[in-house]
Amino acid sequence: MDVKESMMLNFTDPASDQGDCIDHKLSQSFGFTAGWVNTIRSNNGRCLGTFTLYYRENHLPAVQHHRLLETSLKLCALALERDSFINDIERLAYYDSLTMLPNRRLLMMKANSMIANAQRSQSSMAVLFIDINKFKQINDSLGHAAGDLLLSEIARRLQGSVRGNDFVSRLSGDEFVIILSPSSAEQAIAFSERIISKLSEPMMLADVKIAPSASIGIGIYPDHGNDIHSLLLHADQAMYKAKSAGRQAIEVFDQVINDSTNDELTLSLALENALESNQLTLHYQPQIALDDNQLFGVEALARWCHPELGNIPPNRFIPLVREAGLMPKLNQWVLTEACRQMAQWRDSGLAVPRMSVNIFPVAFRDRAIIDLIQSLLTKHGLLPSCLTLEVTEDFILDATDNVISVITEVRQLGVSLSIDDFGTGYSSLSYLLRLPVDTIKLDKSFIDDIEKSESARTLAQSIAGICKSLQLNIVAEGVETDAQLEILRGQGYQIAQGYCFSRPLAPQDLAQWIRGRFLSSDDSERYRISAPKSLP
Structure with missing residues (x-):
């Protein structure tokens, strides 16, 4: 046998204690003075473990020990390989290979057990359906490797946010499910708010700084279903309602929401017809x-x-x-x-x-x-x-x-x-x-607080300065008051739009608004032939 595959250890010799898999002091406490350590290997040479013969007297292995070892190593290798194979199959069957979170199959099994426990204890639990916003766009634009990295990081943040009795799984694609047990609707909403805050922490993907966001739908046992299929369906419907409400929204299932989901399908079909029929x-x-x-x-x-x-x-x-x-x-x-x-x-x-x-x-x-x-x-x-x-x-x-x-x-x-x-x-x-x-349009959210907030004014002025340095036009949209307009004008904003001037108008109303505001009989001809003005 290859010397690297086996070795004799003298437990009474401190020099032979090299921190191997054998505990010398523990072995001596049982009366052993020596050990013959042999490596168990798989068919492809992978180390699976060790097989050790212990001796009360320090001597080399006898012939029968060699025969015993020859048979035992093969049997041990078969048993350990079978155990490893079973573990691999279980991992493939019940866990997502990318995030290592439980998959749909294990989710369904675990959920049924958690529902049974909740029923016995007469407690409620929450099913959270989490969808990552704009994941397809990120995946298509930055590449699948970046998308996989994002999903892995999302999984890590979700797993690190739950309690011991809770359960996190990846359902498919960019969809995750968390079961909170026990949990009321109020507790589930509070937890979801913390999750959204945690997920939104920035990360770098392909040299682009990304702040992930999610939409979360919540189904409560037993209010919204007595089985995991109903709870997932209703949490999914609530999630779509949250997604349509905007970024980083949370919705708890309601039958009214369920009815409106059907309305959304009807509306979606009507929209295609609207494009064809000039509605x-x-x-x-x-x-x-x-x-x-x-x-x-x-x-x-x-x-x-x-x-x-x-x-x-x-x-x-x-x-x-x-x-x-x-x-x-x-x-x-x-x-x-x-x-x-x-x-x-x-x-x-x-x-x-x-x-x-x-x-x-x-x-x-x-x-x-x-x-x-x-x-x-x-x-x-x-x-x-x-x-x-x-x-x-x-x-x-x-x-x-x-x-x-x-x-x-x-x-x-x-x-x-x-x-x-x-x-x-x-x-x-x-x-x-x-x-x-050519142009940057500052979002209305920056302008809403510009009169009262020094931070809002500082941000708006900083963006104006950046645009000036890059020789970009800058438009302030959503300007509603004269005070907002004067602040923006003082900060160097070149163009503005909003209710301060006019709401969006139908074509004929806009024509009337322009003529009433800008044109007189003296300058109508000049206005008619003027070319578009370019800002510096």
């Missing part, structure tokens, strides 16, 4: 240049008036556009309608300087957007400088090399690019240097 319209909100109080341009905002359901607010139907995969259709419709309306205004003698159009960033994944813009500008006789495309800040995560190439071609046409809701998502100043951006 959607555009309203336009003026943007004012603060240096001379003249019209800088207008922003086109989609509106939906259903023939039976009435007005459907954007914060309700825009998420449905994403979920139903209608983003390309809405992008095409908005661009087409905005260009048509701008041409109509100009034909009537109303030269609106610029049109800002909100589009989904998915448009830049395909060069078809370039052809569409070119054809619309040519068809309606518009200059590219009249058109600005607005995308939300999370567009930064979609900025792959291919996307940047398409954006660059769009910019080469002379069309501008604006980042909307700046400061609410995945801000990265390095990406502002990389992307061909």
